[in-house]
Amino acid sequence: MSTPKHRTAPFASYFVTTKCVQGRTIFQVPENAQILMDALYRYREKRVYLLHEFVLMPEHLHLLLTPSETTSLEKAMQLIKGGSSFDIHKQRGQKMDIWQQGFHDWTIRDLDDWRAKTEYIAMNPVRARLVGSFRDWPYSSASGKFILDSMPERYLSATSGAKAPGFDAPSQGLKPLPPKEGSTARAPQAHGKSVR
DSSP states (O other): OOOOOOOOOTTOOEEEEEEBGGGOOGGGSHHHHHHHHHHHHHHHHTTSEEEEEEEEOSSEEEEEEEEOTTOOHHHHHHHHHHHHHHHHHHHHOOOSOOBOSSOEEEEOOSHHHHHHHHHHHHHHHHHTTSOSSGGGOTTBGGGSOSOOOOOOHHHHTTTTOOOOOOTTSOOOOOSOOOOOTTOOOOOOOOOSSOOO
16 A cells, blocks of 8 residues: 655645554653653754644644745654654663554645634544543643744735744744643543544
8 A cells, every 4th residue: 555645835734643553542651742742842943844733642643733945744744753753762762663654634724724623633632531621631732831833824814914923933932831830730541532
């Protein structure tokens, strides 16, 4: 079976889903989840992509991102998946496969599409019954604990004419914010259901 080719349009944003091999709940382990979060922000800091929204579930990852002018969507995903796998193996002394081959992507068409994908990402842990409120999931941009890139201008200009920072904007605080003091945020827990 051949791997489908992914389209990469200049300055397009994508909703991307990638899953752990054999549906394993690799990211229910907080150390593994933190390693992936570090990889996401490391490549963002290197300006490989703009990171707009994300949710890390026990067995999969959803992202809303915009690759840079010089990076294809495939390359961005290769760095995220390969970099996190390498780091997990090195730091945790594990040799197991982490990710399924490939990923699924959806090119964001307009503001309504953007909003629908943002809501999907935020509500994923709630629909999976991992938390009661999207704000309670520690590995999601919807928690409000992470610094993210703004929506690209192409989606804003169609409605309001407002400008949003892009790759030429000054970099701002590219590390995830630490959990709030006294936070009771727990690591992802495995549940019998597979969520998408």
